[in-house]
Amino acid sequence: MNRSHNNGQLRSENIGNKVSLVGWVAKKRNLGSLVFVDLRDRYGITQLVFGEELNDLASSLRNEYVIAVEGEVIERESKNKNLPTGDIEIKVAKLDIINTAETTPIIIADETDALEDTRMKYRYLDLRRPTMQQNLIVRHNIVKSIRNYLDGLDFVDVETPCLIKSTPEGARDFLVPSRVHQGEFFALPQSPQMYKQLLMIAGLERYYQIARCFRDEDLRADRQLEFTQVDVETSFLSQDQIIELAEGMLKKLMKDIKNIDVKIPFKRLSYQEAMSRYGSDKPDTRFGLELVDVNNVMSKLEFTVFQDVLANNGAIKGINIEGQAGNYSRKGIDGLTDFVKKHHAKGLAWVKVINGCLEGSIAKFFTEETTNELVDVMSAKDGDLLVFVSDLEEEIVCDSLGNLRNHLAKELNLIEPNTFDFLWVVDFPLFEYDKELDRYFAKHHPFTRPIDAHLDTFDTNPKEAIAAAYDVVLNGFELGGGSLRIYEGDLQKRMFKALGMSNEQIRNQFGFFVDAFKYGTPPHGGFALGLDRVAMLLLDKPSLRDVIAFPKAASSSDPMSEAPGAVDTAQLDELGIKLK
């Protein structure tokens, strides 16, 4: 198809040009013998005007017809300053209708009133909306910026396989049956973790990949079954050097995409500090509402609930919701209580500070002295609302208040738009204890290196062991993370043992990996960045679905293709699979 220009291109300096354009009919305005058509393509909208001689044909146009026109660029009698091409229009001399279109189920415009459901079913029409195309283009530019950055630093893009061995640590694997080896399965990678480490053993030194990863877990607005990671691994670099590398990448990205200069180095918080101040290992640091430890003052109250909790090594923390005493009625506070209960808190105690005195659910337990102490420790003043959660498990206190923080920030509009607050969370625990299974699991993954100080003791004192692991957090979302890896074979074996694996299990699952470590493994480490989340945050979208071309719905299926679907028995027979 010959086109001389695209639909976002023509300006008043083109007046008099003979042009040919193609695109979709976005809108027709029929004034009788005069017909206007907005012609849309990827690049924008150009107004076409049809005179009497083409009136019949132009009148037959419907929305979303694909057409080609030839004509002359003329100055508009009345200009539209909302449109880049609004000074001109095309006086059409020739109109070809290339294809017709039925009425679309959703309106093809930036603003659609269609619900998620309908948009997903007709995703190809949803993606025809300029705003969705813009999202995909920005995503492309993000990838381009990252590739440019890494290419400039000598990184090599290597593809790793999608059909791999299942290693059932962490999330559930997607399994793919093998036809040739009946009864055996490949797994889709949750990340290219072992392969990128093998590439370091191979001596590539600097690897990256825009890698598709798969996890068979339930979806959320910020979680998909398949997602894309910027996967990076390096040899011979320290933790600080890797963090600098990632910071440089993100700094360039923010400049390239948002034209924002972010300051490096980013803030750093230890895991401990993040949890105690924000109740989260991915805190949103764009606003205050920090958690305050109030064990001391609360222990002085004649309040049995708190006394019981403290007597049994529990925790009490509070948040000062500044200036909001007047804005939260009993009912409003009930709403907050329901919210923390969803996160397993048993309740929400509260007091309002009014004229230096306390009012509210636990006010009667305070003396003048303890009131002053509380006001002091919470940095409270008149008009503040103080809320508290107590529990035997500190984790529940932190988690519920951490979530309440985010909830309050939204409810009270505390977040300044277009702010990007990057932060590293470091010094993660190496292990996580599972109460039900009564054993330790790797918090990150089993290849994560303990910090040097804990190399001797991580397996004898797993509770205290700290990992050389780091997460980068943006606005309350975990963008990515990484670690230094274990590069000594015997250390890796000790790690597997600490995770409760027998020699046989190690052999079966990680034999090839352990073997590789024997032949000169360099110190290495890296990180991975969730590309979809980066795109979501930079585009300020509430869901990953807005930045993935063909995402899955929350029900783990695709409303458009209706995948997953049943397969016929011949296919199953070939695979040796019988359904129950």
Place this chain on the structure above:
RNA sequence: GGUCUGGUGGUGUAGGGGUUAACAUGCCGCUCUGUCACAGCGGAGAUCGCGAGUUCAAAUCUCGUCCAGACCGCCA
């Protein structure tokens, strides 16, 4: 697996025991030479997600079921 919310013309909503099922937009037709959310007039389009039940009567109440979304569990 669990909790909550929702499902009504193509799309988005209102209605919550008796209605001609309302509104907006979209769609179709007619009129119109300066529109750009064109305007004016006319019109078509809904077995109210599905299945049972209660009732003289169900979009409306009850139960079940399916679908969608948010959240919890799960998940880096």
